Amino acid sequence: MNQSFSIPAGDFSHAGQAASEIKRLLKQLNIPPKVIKRVVVALYEAEVNVVAHSFGGSISCTITPEHIDIVVSDCGPGISDIELAMSEGYSTASSEVREMGFGAGMGLPNIKNNSDSLDISSSEQGTSIHMRVNFKEHTP
């Protein structure tokens, strides 16, 4: 099953709509609530990142019986130092983003903590993150 969403840049009112839709879908598929929470937290943070930091992007979700694969791609300007961006507390967010309750340098760490695999590639042309969450219940 495939689902795609587009994310306009800078439009905070729409951030979370894709996560909301995926949450509804996973509930219908009887995925365990704890797993759904991992998926939607990671996806929501990724949506906020695209709205907050990029020139716009898109989300593509593929659901199989075992897992969900989510690819979030944007049109730039890219992350100059991914390792630094992954460290908790590091942020390049604008004051507008902070006013929305984000921008504390927790987005990418939250995505990492809630996905079973995470790949990030980035250039000036754009950033693409691929995350997978397995449906078998996670034991922390």
Added chain:
Amino acid sequence: MKLKEVVEVINGRIICGDAFLDREVHLGFASDLMSEVLTLLDEDILLITGLSNIQSIRTAEMSDITQILFVRGKQPTKNMIDLANEHEMVIMTTPYSMFRASYLLHESGLKPVY
């Protein structure tokens, strides 16, 4: 404690979710930082926040939190209330500060998450 007790303790007002005031809540978490709320594993939580925008409702939705208290008399917008109603959330406001509301609720039995 029941949500109707929460409203009394903080001299609050119910914005939406009147039908769910018998719902019990045992934990409280006070933050304006939504990424921090998204790290919580518990769901039996009253979110106490001064951040009154659509993202606070979205964050509660993703975290399976069904009750939010806005402090310092913050008024949610119609969009926020619509989204909250869609997810059967109870939204309350209090004129008190986050510190005072948290103190009073803790005195009345609401436990911290950490």
